[in-house]
Amino acid sequence: MLIHPHRPPFPVRALAAAVLAAGCASAQAAEDFQLRYNLAGSLGGEIFAPPDLEGLAGGIALTRVDIRKVTGDDGHRLTQTVPGGTVPLPAPTPSALYPSYGPTTGRIDARGSLLQWNLALAWLSQARYGGGRLALAVNLPYATKKQGFGADAATPALNWHPAVPAATQAAVQAQFGAQFQRGITDQLAAEGGRVSGIGDLELHAGWRHADAQLRVLAGASLVLPTGRYDAQAGPDIGFGNFYTLRPVAQVVYLPRPDIALAGRVTVGLNTRNHDNELRSGNWASLEVAAGTMTRLGPIGVHVLQAQQFQDDSGNRWGTSRYRSTNAGLFWTTRIPVVDAVLTLQYMATLQSRNAKHGTYSQVRVSKTF
Template identity: 35%
Template sequence: MKQHTCQSRPRFAITALAAAACLLAATGAHASEGFRMRQSPVGMFGGEIAAAADNPGFFGTASLSYINIFKVTDNNGDGIQIDARTIKLPTGTPSGGLVPNGTYTLNVPEGTVDFDQKQTQLNLVAGFMTEPMWGDGRMAFVVNLPLIMQSRTVLAAQGLGTVSPTPPQPLGPLVGGVAAAVNGQIQAGVADFNAFNNAKVSGVGDAELSAVWLHNYGGLKVAAGASLFVPTGKYDKNRGPNPGFGDFYTLRPGVAVTYALNPSAGSDSWDRGVTLAGRVAFGMNTTNQDTQYRSGNFVYLEGAVAKVSGDWGWGANLALTQQVTDDKDQGVVVANNRYKNYAFGPFISYKLPGKSSGVNLHYSRNFGSRNAIMTQALQVRFIKAW
């Protein structure tokens, strides 16, 4: 999860170009993972948690998601911004040493960043569950390939800096000229940041390959395994939005359980058709070879409840993604930059004629985010077994 501010950098050299260089380091550095993790920002459980998952053979899902990324948060949970700062003006050379560097400063106000991204994503999932038993359970092998369209609109703005203290009249034009040059570099940096981010892109995302062991203990079902995310996605470090994350891998082992409170078909009690579900996973990232940036490892937790009545099911899920180790940029630890994101949302499902297919509609929204994108998403998922 990459993020930088000028405050996290060493003191920069006092030149007319320094302010722009620092601004670009504070903003353009989002070319890598950019407030994202290789973990969906919305929950994964839907109404199908109440259905059996132990039939051997081929199966598949297709999910279409409409995602609006409406905010990007900093370490305090506030929207990202360009920091206010004080720059020592390099007046030594233009004045021939008469006005030493740092005699006057340029006080640059805080800048704003308005962020909006629309994304349409089609996930194609295909898998096979084995007929032979492996330790009283079956193995499932799954491939998940996303196809992504992104359109990002970013407007960053920062006011002109003012000089202090006020120079005497004879030095006014000289100091003002240096200040104007530095202000010009800052505004050029803001313009470059906007150009870097404002783009429409589409392409294949990073594929997810999974192997899962499934076992049924009556009303309790267990799925344990691991996913490997591979860099098949379209990625360019010189632009903001990207379908892919870059040239690195993510390994995510985990376990999910579902429990039917009352599996008896003849019961009329309140818990008939109620299923509880939980999931825990741990993600480990390698170094992005495109940027030499390594995002920290993360934990994913999710819980859900579903109620089924006839062909209909409904429920809700709650998820948390929490980064547990620090990022590293060129091998150097990046402090105060850990990703955290909650998601909550309801879902409703319908079993199509024939017992081997269904449709799930799910709405989800992020909250409590830190160093993360905040999204609201609407997803339609079609599930089919053959």
Template identity: 30%
Template sequence: MSPQRLARVSLAVSPVRLAACALAASLVSVSAGAAENGGQRYSAGIGGSDMTAPLMPGWYFQAPVVAYHAKKIKGDNGKQATYQVPPSPPFVPAFTAALDIDTNVRAVQPRITYLDNTRLWGANIGFTMMLPIVQRHADFSLTAPAGAFGPFQSTVQAGLDAQAAQISGHVSGIGDFEMGGILHWELADNQAMTLVTTFVVPTGDYQADRRLNPGFGNFYTFRPSLQYSYIGDGWDFGMRGVLSFNTRNKETGYRSGNVANVDFQLMTFVSEDIRVGLQGFAVKQFQNDSQDVSYLADPSDAATITNGNRMRAYGLGPAIGWLKDGGDMMVEGKFIKEFGARNRTEGQAFWLTISKPLGL
């Protein structure tokens, strides 16, 4: 989220209050993406062993656990994000403040998947559902240019510090529930393709006047994905393309722009039960955010809302997996470092995923 995305502006205009709103607009989620408060419901980089392991009819349980940390917010030019603070006559002119963040997000995303022997259009049909448990912590800061305000320097900085402290905080709770239908095709030459049509509903803990929330907002997301897998004798390869289409948040009037994600994984066995490889992702927003100004206390505040500033980011890192008894259970760990971020945070994520066929 760009610091210029002031999605929920309904306040008296002052440098300190506007600075606080800029901070609020740059909050990060585990998926970190664009959209309202910086949140994207799809976790970039979550795809892993489920893309490079066979999928047979039956029940499956999967529990990805992620720890995400970021200390950077990148602007539209890929450099540290800044915020243009308007003037406060008669003593303080307009100025540019540096925007910083120190955030940690931890989440577990338990998922149940079922694939049936029934076929439709040549594919096995099934379903999947997931309810995340999320913990978010964020400390924000705005820094005025050194020595720019003479005797008012400490006063200006103290005001920015106070507002940043009000927005910073810690929350935990249940996230947004998702469910989807599955069509899985077994193709020739150890190849498979899987189509999942996911709907995400706003079940998570969310308050529109709170800057950190376990849920993303009172809106819905339709998220189709198409996955290709090659399970070979040497290398296993999987790639998933995901599109996220969002409705408008009924509590704020903000509509998060639609986003495209691509995840991939390349793995090879180095022993009978250990495999190693490479994991990566790309995420790019392809539609501007928008704001329904009728939700604002003062419609003139719409001038401070910048629609656009689309986000993007890439990630890459190593992965290692352990198979118990040839596939009775799989444990996978990976580290993904983000780079090339625009209008969002840039950090790193540690993932630990347990996958187990339930054999029912």
């Protein structure tokens, strides 16, 4: 045995660590390469909601997320450079004869899916304050998450001292390559899997003004780390052991009763993750939507841009600034039997950096009481 069977060479460990940090690995990547925000879209047919809303409302949403890749800082699949080093040979071989190897780059293939239910309750005051009504809401998710990983990394060639016999060189290179690839496969298996559970609870408070042409919403949400999270390998439902405050401002303008234009600005302010001391940089999102009222209900398009405006702190990937541009369609209709509102939404990622890249589909039903 020319290489210790229980001590993988350094590049195996280094690339395995890189793979563990990618895709859905929240232990090493800021917020799991995602944000605490609904990328299926927060502006749908509800932009046509009547101005006189008040009292209690409830809703349930089902969201399906399919991730086909995770992007790096260049917008392409996430990669990691593994530094070079040397491979020790059995004693009494002098260290001067140890083979060296140069750096190599591994391309990480991360795929996964999320099926999430959200139960929400909202209340709008009957009384008016400053021309608008006070709004309170709570949102609790339950999700099932699956993830899997692959990596494409060429085994580096070993550089030898001429004094080492050719037969020894060939044997060590073969064993080195086998351990290199096996180490990556073993580590990837630990990060894949399936998990279900309650996610991170959201509490909302705001103020809503609405008249025939203009609807304005201003407020903030606080996201609590109630979802399951473990800094070790494996999938997580929660985003991490930290809090996010999300101030939001939304404006809807109806130039005529059958046309609506809407814009929504959200800012995400994160605390430090107490489990791994990583602090995800603060971020902002801009969502715009345009819809028209048809005989079957409102239909329209929406575009969402979300990105960090602050670097991560303590992230092994560096600044790792998240950026994602998404676009899609929405349709809303009324269910007369139960007097409820049904909304279908779809979003697809157009381009991204340091982010999950995929599609987002959502079905939600809401009802006022």
